[in-house]
Amino acid sequence: MTDFSKTRALFTIPEGVIYLDGNSLGALPSAVPARVAHMIEAEWGGELIRGWNSAGWMVQPRRVGDRIARLIGAAPGTVVMGDTLSIKVYQALAAALSLNPGRRVILSDSGNFPSDLYMAQGLVRMLGDRATLEVVEPEQVEAAIDDSVAVLMLTEVDYRTGRMHDMKALTQKAHSAGALVVWDLAHSAGAVPVDLAGADADFAVGCTYKYLNGGPGAPAFIYVAPRYADIAPPALSGWMGHEAPFAFDLDYRPGGGIERMRIGTPPIIALAALDAALDAWEGVSMQDVRKASIALSELFIAEVEKRCRSLMLASPRDPQRRGSQVSFRHADGYAIMRALIARGVIGDFRAPDALRFGFTPLYIGDAEVRGAVDILADVLDNRLWDRPDYRQKELVT
Amino acid sequence: MTDFSKTRALFTIPEGVIYLDGNSLGALPSAVPARVAHMIEAEWGGELIRGWNSAGWMVQPRRVGDRIARLIGAAPGTVVMGDTLSIKVYQALAAALSLNPGRRVILSDSGNFPSDLYMAQGLVRMLGDRATLEVVEPEQVEAAIDDSVAVLMLTEVDYRTGRMHDMKALTQKAHSAGALVVWDLAHSAGAVPVDLAGADADFAVGCTYKYLNGGPGAPAFIYVAPRYADIAPPALSGWMGHEAPFAFDLDYRPGGGIERMRIGTPPIIALAALDAALDAWEGVSMQDVRKASIALSELFIAEVEKRCRSLMLASPRDPQRRGSQVSFRHADGYAIMRALIARGVIGDFRAPDALRFGFTPLYIGDAEVRGAVDILADVLDNRLWDRPDYRQKELVT
Numbered sequence: 001m002t003d004f005s006k007t008r009a010l011f012t013i014p015e016g017v018i019y020l021d022g023n024s025l026g027a028l029p030s031a032v033p034a035r036v037a038h039m040i041e042a043e044w045g046g047e048l049i050r051g052w053n054s055a056g057w058m059v060q061p062r063r064v065g066d067r068i069a070r071l072i073g074a075a076p077g078t079v080v081m082g083d084t085l086s087i088k089v090y091q092a093l094a095a096a097l098s099l100n101p102g103r104r105v106i107l108s109d110s111g112n113f114p115s116d117l118y119m120a121q122g123l124v125r126m127l128g129d130r131a132t133l134e135v136v137e138p139e140q141v142e143a144a145i146d147d148s149v150a151v152l153m154l155t156e157v158d159y160r161t162g163r164m165h166d167m168k169a170l171t172q173k174a175h176s177a178g179a180l181v182v183w184d185l186a187h188s189a190g191a192v193p194v195d196l197a198g199a200d201a202d203f204a205v206g207c208t209y210k211y212l213n214g215g216p217g218a219p220a221f222i223y224v225a226p227r228y229a230d231i232a233p234p235a236l237s238g239w240m241g242h243e244a245p246f247a248f249d250l251d252y253r254p255g256g257g258i259e260r261m262r263i264g265t266p267p268i269i270a271l272a273a274l275d276a277a278l279d280a281w282e283g284v285s286m287q288d289v290r291k292a293s294i295a296l297s298e299l300f301i302a303e304v305e306k307r308c309r310s311l312m313l314a315s316p317r318d319p320q321r322r323g324s325q326v327s328f329r330h331a332d333g334y335a336i337m338r339a340l341i342a343r344g345v346i347g348d349f350r351a352p353d354a355l356r357f358g359f360t361p362l363y364i365g366d367a368e369v370r371g372a373v374d375i376l377a378d379v380l381d382n383r384l385w386d387r388p389d390y391r392q393k394e395l396v397t
Numbered sequence: 398m399t400d401f402s403k404t405r406a407l408f409t410i411p412e413g414v415i416y417l418d419g420n421s422l423g424a425l426p427s428a429v430p431a432r433v434a435h436m437i438e439a440e441w442g443g444e445l446i447r448g449w450n451s452a453g454w455m456v457q458p459r460r461v462g463d464r465i466a467r468l469i470g471a472a473p474g475t476v477v478m479g480d481t482l483s484i485k486v487y488q489a490l491a492a493a494l495s496l497n498p499g500r501r502v503i504l505s506d507s508g509n510f511p512s513d514l515y516m517a518q519g520l521v522r523m524l525g526d527r528a529t530l531e532v533v534e535p536e537q538v539e540a541a542i543d544d545s546v547a548v549l550m551l552t553e554v555d556y557r558t559g560r561m562h563d564m565k566a567l568t569q570k571a572h573s574a575g576a577l578v579v580w581d582l583a584h585s586a587g588a589v590p591v592d593l594a595g596a597d598a599d600f601a602v603g604c605t606y607k608y609l610n611g612g613p614g615a616p617a618f619i620y621v622a623p624r625y626a627d628i629a630p631p632a633l634s635g636w637m638g639h640e641a642p643f644a645f646d647l648d649y650r651p652g653g654g655i656e657r658m659r660i661g662t663p664p665i666i667a668l669a670a671l672d673a674a675l676d677a678w679e680g681v682s683m684q685d686v687r688k689a690s691i692a693l694s695e696l697f698i699a700e701v702e703k704r705c706r707s708l709m710l711a712s713p714r715d716p717q718r719r720g721s722q723v724s725f726r727h728a729d730g731y732a733i734m735r736a737l738i739a740r741g742v743i744g745d746f747r748a749p750d751a752l753r754f755g756f757t758p759l760y761i762g763d764a765e766v767r768g769a770v771d772i773l774a775d776v777l778d779n780r781l782w783d784r785p786d787y788r789q790k791e792l793v794t
Contacts, residue, residue: 084661115636239512264481
């Protein structure tokens, strides 16, 4: 059994804050500052250029990838770190399209994170008449999979509502129709048990600054199924993915396996932070996380529905169809969230009207959930949100 | 006058090390550890998700870009940070090609950094018959510019020899022929005075872990000439480049100006390190850096040629045609460099036979240059390099 009283001792949360936004930016793991300081002072400062060998910088993307692989049901050697999630989406999608050359349809849904759709649109513009993007409603994805689809590109857990696709069933359906699948695990990795190998996924990508607590803008990851790892053509063919980067050949030859999904020089400071953050996952069972996450979410929904009747549940009621977040709608959701944050309960807002709350059992328990609802009820009962300054949109909403 | 005794006090160099590899990875600016610790502990740990607004994370890519703009002759608002140099090359090249739709030739040279060529090759594969890459010898670039060329893509300073292209003349020639130019400033930014506006460059890209001392894998930058900033179509169309990222529209609409060259969530920890590193450039004149760099390089060449006669100069002899590095050839260059490093003189090696030495006046002076040649002469005179372990290649060479 995972001991969550032990994991929560591994995080630094400010006094007076109830943090229900780990689905957007994970809290600070207490191990990070010292590890980053060591990387900067001893490794960069002390080893200088030698650190690429002596401090293992060059193999960090793969080594950290292996630590994440365990959390998403992937075999060692199938995940590598680097870049941002948007870049990884582009890479995976371009490779998947190339592996299905007779078809041109990318199928996605309107619950996908917009940047995934934007990157696909950019790729389609580039490919001209060799690709097209079709976006359907999330509920219509299954029916829309037919033998015109080259690649099904989905985010498993909807960033707005937490609605969760059935990864295994949709992957199977796509494969039966001759399509490949790219799964975005942004709201899945570290949130729900993911079984990429068991679901027979072709490609997967994700970010590490949400449930994996890697820090703002932490490096992304990409997974390629072993059957494709040596044949997936890299569209973003950078030197770190070359078979022999330090031969400095003029022609690109992709490296073996997942290495070819590397592009440029890896972000070593950020990888040190992420590596330290992943320590909190040692010995943690994703099944236990899931159980605890459902218990927290169910408690939150029950309490909110009892005490905050002006809020409408926007997430699926069935916890099995939900990730690790819960959203409620309210026409004044933005101002309400500002008021909540001013009272120390940090969630976030997604246009047009969703208040989002993330549940991260590694550092959040029942007491925080109850405390958050107390404040939320007070904010609503006393209209504490009804202030002009709370309606003013900030740069990042 | 720049006071280099003051700038060198801003860096932490290990005792017993003479560091002549700032052209590959800059030394550690002493301000970095505290700044990064503050960003992690106070901003991430204390502000959590609020940091995107309260700590200014969202505007960091642009704010840091402006600090670099000053060093490369670019106007404020024309440079933005993010990703790796390879990604920025792809972005710039794809945009430049789109802006010259009647043509398909990308012209580059064999002295370009291989990753730039690799990224171009990936782009060409993607574009099918709409683009082709032609690579000529560096000396033949000028003659090869004709009215078939869509984009001239060059690295200003050759990573192997330091040979420097004439940015202004080649840009002018390219423009006369109706071509656009993408300049890679990896070995120029912080090394030599660059005048992007004066040279009328169209696009420029660069990394910040070399002369700008941002740390291993620090974020890259991209410059777009104001005349193209609002019309350059982003091929890598991520949400941070969207006109309204937090509207979460399903369709991509590029943001105004340089913002559209942003892609994914910015790497905030790495940007904090870079931002602190750039403090060392406050009040520094690139003209003064250039004068000091030439003096150091000339001293190094003169001393080496006097005392290390088995080494052959691989860099241009004319300092005006050289960046801020000097290379010498030797058949046993790799083992010699290993022996040098074991003695505390850190340069690097580039296949097949080049010993590279970088000169960074911000933290290197005459004494280091003379000391390095003393040790180099000793290594060569006494064949200290002639050991089997020094011939064994490491992962990163």
